[in-house]
Amino acid sequence: MLKDFLKTVFLWDLVQGMRLTFRYQFKKVVTMHYPDKEKWVPYDRFRGLHYQAVDEEGELKCVACELCARICPAGVITIEAYEDDKGVRRPSVYEMDLHRCAYCGLCVEVCPEDAINHGAGYEFAGFDRADAVMSLEKLLKNKPNETDPEKMGTVASARFIRDKDGIRVEEDGKKRYRWW
Numbered sequence: 001m002l003k004d005f006l007k008t009v010f011l012w013d014l015v016q017g018m019r020l021t022f023r024y025q026f027k028k029v030v031t032m033h034y035p036d037k038e039k040w041v042p043y044d045r046f047r048g049l050h051y052q053a054v055d056e057e058g059e060l061k062c063v064a065c066e067l068c069a070r071i072c073p074a075g076v077i078t079i080e081a082y083e084d085d086k087g088v089r090r091p092s093v094y095e096m097d098l099h100r101c102a103y104c105g106l107c108v109e110v111c112p113e114d115a116i117n118h119g120a121g122y123e124f125a126g127f128d129r130a131d132a133v134m135s136l137e138k139l140l141k142n143k144p145n146e147t148d149p150e151k152m153g154t155v156a157s158a159r160f161i162r163d164k165d166g167i168r169v170e171e172d173g174k175k176r177y178r179w180w
């Protein structure tokens, strides 16, 4: 009874809570400082934003066989084909509506030319629904900057930029470490 009374008078529960709070002040910070100071560089197996690959000569690898569009369970991919002057099928339209994409990776698995791939991109939130509709031009630009497996699965120091081109988080190359 007296003990409870003294605990109430001396705000013992508050003291206990503050003790716990201060103990955490001196522990190693494990929270990633995204987007102001750091960003996550996913592992190379990560299924991120799709991109279209080109060969050593810079030619589009895609032969518009439409296998990716056929296997896609969500009807994400639209392809229109034409035959170029060498008689090779190419896409005149290759469009992905990523609103519907489940990132299952089937389109990548089935592609006989390694043309459509998952990159490491995950920062593709937009202000407009059209931002998530990827034309062939956009897919060609989506190739990830970082492809070195040694550097993937890490936290890189970065800076948050807001300018006329929009907002983005860019690595500054100062620091990189493994999170675990």
Ligand code: SF4
Residues within 6 Å of the ligand: 071, 072, 073, 074, 075, 076, 077, 096, 100, 101, 102, 103, 104, 105, 106, 107, 108
């Ligand atoms: S990842 Fe899956 S859902 Fe998305 S486009 Fe490819 S097959 Fe379709």
Ligand code: SF4
Residues within 6 Å of the ligand: 061, 062, 063, 064, 065, 066, 067, 068, 069, 079, 110, 111, 112, 113, 114, 115, 116
């Ligand atoms: S991305 Fe691959 S599977 Fe899809 S149409 Fe082009 S070559 Fe065929």
